[in-house]
Amino acid sequence: MQTPLKVAVIGAGLCGLIAARELERESHEVVVFEKAHRLGGVWVYDPRTESDLLGIDPQREIIHATIYKSLRTNSPRQIMGFSDYPFQGKEYGDPRMFPGHEEFLRYLEDFAEKFALKKLIRFNSEVTRVDFICSRYEFQVEWKRIPVSSASSSNSIEVFDAVVVCNGHNSQPRVALDIQGMNEWTKKQLHAHNYRVPEPYRDQVVVIIGSGSSAYDISREIAIVAKEVHLSSRSPDAKVSKMDKFDNIWQHSRIDHVFQDGTVTFQDEVSIKADTIIHCTGYKYHIPFLKMKGIVSVEENRVAPTYGHVFPPQLAPKLSFVGLFNKGMTFLPAELQSKWIAQALSGKVLLPSEKEMLHDVEKVYRQMEERGIPKSYTHSLNHQMDYMDWLSDQLGITQPPQKLKDFYAQFIELFHDDHEGFREAFEYSLSNDDGI
Numbered sequence: 204m205q206t207p208l209k210v211a212v213i214g215a216g217l218c219g220l221i222a223a224r225e226l227e228r229e230s231h232e233v234v235v236f237e238k239a240h241r242l243g244g245v246w247v248y249d250p251r252t253e254s255d256l257l258g259i260d261p262q263r264e265i266i267h268a269t270i271y272k273s274l275r276t277n278s279p280r281q282i283m284g285f286s287d288y289p290f291q292g293k294e295y296g297d298p299r300m301f302p303g304h305e306e307f308l309r310y311l312e313d314f315a316e317k318f319a320l321k322k323l324i325r326f327n328s329e330v331t332r333v334d335f336i337c338s339r340y341e342f343q344v345e346w347k348r349i350p351v352s353s354a355s356s357s358n359s360i361e362v363f364d365a366v367v368v369c370n371g372h373n374s375q376p377r378v379a380l381d382i383q384g385m386n387e388w389t390k391k392q393l394h395a396h397n398y399r400v401p402e403p404y405r406d407q408v409v410v411i412i413g414s415g416s417s418a419y420d421i422s423r424e425i426a427i428v429a430k431e432v433h434l435s436s437r438s439p440d441a442k443v444s445k446m447d448k449f450d451n452i453w454q455h456s457r458i459d460h461v462f463q464d465g466t467v468t469f470q471d472e473v474s475i476k477a478d479t480i481i482h483c484t485g486y487k488y489h490i491p492f493l494k495m496k497g498i499v500s501v502e503e504n505r506v507a508p509t510y511g512h513v514f515p516p517q518l519a520p521k522l523s524f525v526g527l528f529n530k531g532m533t534f535l536p537a538e539l540q541s542k543w544i545a546q547a548l549s550g551k552v553l554l555p556s557e558k559e560m561l562h563d564v565e566k567v568y569r570q571m572e573e574r575g576i577p578k579s580y581t582h583s584l585n586h587q588m589d590y591m592d593w594l595s596d597q598l599g600i601t602q603p604p605q606k607l608k609d610f611y612a613q614f615i616e617l618f619h620d621d622h623e624g625f626r627e628a629f630e631y632s633l634s635n636d637d638g639i
Contacts, residue, residue, distance in 0.1 A: 205548070205549055205550040207229075207230045207231050207232060207549070208231050208232070208363075208364035208365050208548055209231070209232045209234070209362075209363050209364045209365075210226050210231045210232065210233050210234070210363060210364065210365045210366070210367060210548065211234050211236065211330075211333075211342070211344050211361075211363040211365070211366045211367070212226070212233060212234070212235040212236070212323075212367045212369055213235075213236050213330050213333075213366065213367070213368050213369055213370050213492070214235075214236070214237065214244060214368075214369035214370040214371060215235050215236075215237035215239075215242040215243070215244065215324050215326075216242070216243060216244020216245060216246070216311075216369065216371055217244060217246070217311060217526075217533065217534070217537060218244075218369040218371070218525040218526035218537045218541075219235055219237070219242075219244070219367075219369035219525075220242065220311060220314060220315055220320055221285060221525070221534075221537050221538050221541045222367050222369055222525045222537075222540075222541040222544065222545075223235050223320050223323050223324075224318050224320060224541070225538075225541040225542050225544070225545040226367070226541070226544070226545045226548070227318075227320075227323070228545065229545040229546060229548065229549040229551070230549070231365075231545065231548060231549070233323045234323065234325065234361075234363070235320075235323045235324040235325065236325055236328045236329070236330045236344075236346055237324050237325065237326050237327075237328060238267065238327070238328065238329035238330075238349060239267060239326065239327070240326050240327055240351070241326065242311060242312065242315055242320075242321070242324060242326075243308045243311050243312070244267070244371055245267065245268065245269050245270060245371055245373050246270065246304055246307055246308045246311060247267075247268055247308060248268060248270055248272060248274075248304055248305070248308075249266055249267075249268035250272070250399055251266050251268075252266060252393075252397040252399065253265065253266050253396075253397055256391075256392070256393035256394065256397045257376065257378050257392060257393060257394050257482070258375065258376035258378070258394050258396050258397065259376070259378060259380075265374060266396075266397075267374055269373045269374070269395075269396045270304050271395075271398050271399050271400070271420070271421065271424075272399055272400050273303070273400075273420070273424055274303065274304045274420065275299075275301050275302065275303050275304070275626070276301050276302060276303075276304070276307055277301070277416055277618070278301070278532070278533070278614075279300045279301060279614060279629060279633075280300055280301075280302070281300075281610065282532055282534065282535070282607075282610070282611060282614070283307065283310075283533070283534055284310070284534055285314065285534055285538050286535075286538060288314055288317060288318075290307070290310050293310060293313065294306075295309035295310065295313075296309075299630075300626070300629070300630045300633075301626040301629075301630075325346075327348060327349040327350075327351060328346050328347070328348055328349065329346060329347055329349055330344060330345070330346045330492045331345050331346060331347055331358070331492055332344070332345035332492050332494055333345075333366055333492050333493050333494060333495075334494050335495060335498065335518060335522070340521070341362050341363065341364060342362070342363045342364070342365070342366050342521070342522070343360055343361075343362060344360070344361050344362075344363055344366065345358060345359070345360045345492075346358070346359055346361070347359070364521065365520070365521045365522070365523075365548055366521070366522050366523075367523050367524070367525060367544060368490060368493065368522075368523070368524045368525070369524075369525045369526055370490060371526065372486055372487075372488045372489065372504075372526075372527070372529075373396070373486050374396075374486070374489055375486055375487040375488075375489035376394035376395075376396045376482065376484070376485075376486055376487070377482075377484050377485050377486055377487050378394055378482045378484055379412050379458075379482055379484050382458050382459075382460070382461060383459065383460045383461070384460050384461040384462055384463075385461055385480075387461075387463055388461050388463070388480065389463050389465075390465050390477070390478060390479065390480075391478065391479040391480070392479065392480040392481070392482065393479070393480075393481055393482070394481075394482045394483075394484070395413075395417045395418075395421060395481060395482065395483040395484075396486075398417075398421055398481060401424045401425045401427060401428050401429070402428060404425050404428060404429050404478075404479060405428040405429065406428070406429070406430050407429050407430060407478035407479055408429070408430050408431045408433070408475060408476060408477045408478050408479075409425055409429050409431070409432050409433070409477065409478065409479045409480075409481060410433045410435060410458070410467050410475070410477045410479070410480045410481070411425075411432060411433070411434050411435065411480075411481045411483055412435045412458065412480065412481070412482050412483060412484055413434075413435075413436070413482065413483030413484050413485075414434070414436040414437075414438060414441075415483060415485070416622075417483040418434060418483035419622055419623070421481065421483060422434055422452055423449070423452070426449050426451050426452050429451065430451065431451050431452075431453070431475070432449075432451060432452045432453070433452075433453050433455055433467070433469075433475055433477070434446075434452065434453065434454050434455060435455050435456070435457060435458050435469060436454065436455070436456065436457070437457050438456075441454060441455065441456045441457075441471075442454070442456065442471060443455050443456070443469070443471040443473050447623070448623070455469040455470075455471055455473060456469055456470040456471040457469065457470045458470070461477075461480070464476075465477050465478065467480070487504060488501050488504045488505075488506060488527070489501070490506070495515070495518075495522075498515055498517050498518060498522075499515045499522070502578065503577070503578035503579050504578065504579040504581065504582070505578040505579070505581040505582070506524060506527050506581075506582070507564070507568070507581070508560075508561060508564040508565070508568075509524060509527065509564065510554075510555075510560040510561075510563060510564055511540075511543075511593070511594070511597070512524070512527045512528050512540070512582055512590075513525070513527075513540050513543060513544065514544075514547075514554065514560065516557045516558075516560035516561040516564065517557060517561075519547070519554050519557070519560060520544060520547035520548050520554055521548075523540075523544045523547075525537055525540045525541055525544065526540075527582045528582050528583070528584050528590070529582055529583055529584070530583040530584055530585055530586055531583075531584030531585070531586055531587070531590070532584075532588075532591070532611060535591050535603065536584070536590060536591055536594065539591060539594035539595060539598065540594065542598055543594060543597055543598055546598065552597065552598060552599070567581075568581075586611075586615045588603060588607075588608045588611065591603050613632075614629060617629050617632070
């Protein structure tokens with residue numbers, strides 16, 4: 204057993220909370236830095252929007268909240284929650300299988316209270332720089348106290364033995380400015396990061412770029428008040444059509460050109476006059492405080508090199524990430540990653556050598572390139588459970604039960620087949636079964 208370490212956890216969202224819990228269980232000294240005034244990360248609803256609605260001005264005040272007022276979870280309760288503190292069976296006012304964001308935030312607050320995590324969190328504290336000091340094999344963390352009034356902010360530097368990055372990847376919007384004429388568009392445009400409620404779009408013609416969950420949700424909500432809603436997808440199979448159950452939503456192919464007078468022309472040769480364009484086009488991975496040139500880089504949503512999506516080989520296990528993954532379950536991999544980090548730092552789990560880890564990472568990247576898989580898919584779990592099995596093996600624990608894998612596969616199949624009504628359909632399919 205190694206001597207307990209002083210560990211900085213950056214972010215008090217879902218991943219930061221479980222990382223802190225697992226680190227403390229291994230008797231490490233934990234400090235959690237959270238720039239907001241409360242825990243919860245992206246699950247904290249904030250009616251404010253950024254001054255730059257597209258989110259591309261680096262000088263803008265960043266509003267970390269990215270959820271809209273009506274947002275519901277995309278995953279059922281049965282797979283949301285930690286292994287020893289499940290979400291299923293806990294109700295805080297919204298008993299639905301796919302509850303609203305307020306319900307889930309209450310769960311996270313309840314979890315933090317249950318495991319006494321709030322005492323570890325420094326609220327209103329933003330990390331601005333993380334440097335690795337080679338000569339002392341330690342990290343310098345520079346952070347500032349965000350003033351709650353007109354008082355000026357103060358900067359501090361603190362030394363840590365290890366750093367766990369849990370800052371999420373939903374704060375830096377990715378926008379479709381490569382569309383011809385988009386930079387000259389004179390009417391309103393925004394990223395979904397700055398969408399909150401539908402009322403501002405009453406009687407408007409709205410174009411929504413994207414085909415993910417936010418595009419689905421926002422288009423249906425806006426259609427209640429808007430004159431017309433036009434969805435644009437980059438899928439080559441997308442054809443102009445009116446959406447079922449709605450008289451004022453149309454699906455289109457990619458946008459070919461936008462014009463200053465508000466005209467939007469699609470590649471399906473349809474043109475409309477629009478009032479607003481909403482970019483539901485995802486996010487860029489953004490870790491601006493990490494000053495690790497030559498050790499860690501972020502390019503096209505690949506944080507590289509990272510062994511098992513967690514450890515940069517050169518600094519493992521002292522520098523790690525929780526939550527880089529996407530397109531998969533959230534709670535289980537975040538919990539397993541956190542256990543892996545905490546136990547690697549305490550010496551209970553041994554990692555491969557730096558050379559072996561780097562070789563493994565390079566092999567993965569080489570195979571992706573040979574198969575023509577974009578860098579942006581590096582951290583995708585592709586809605587499979589293989590990664591959770593692998594993490595369990597690293598920890599020397601039993602792999603997730605087959606019943607959970609079958610439940611998740613059933614849910615994902617329905618999610619892809621019936622995105623319009625997957626929540627209700629899945630609730631119905633489990634009406635006589637607990638599921639897991």
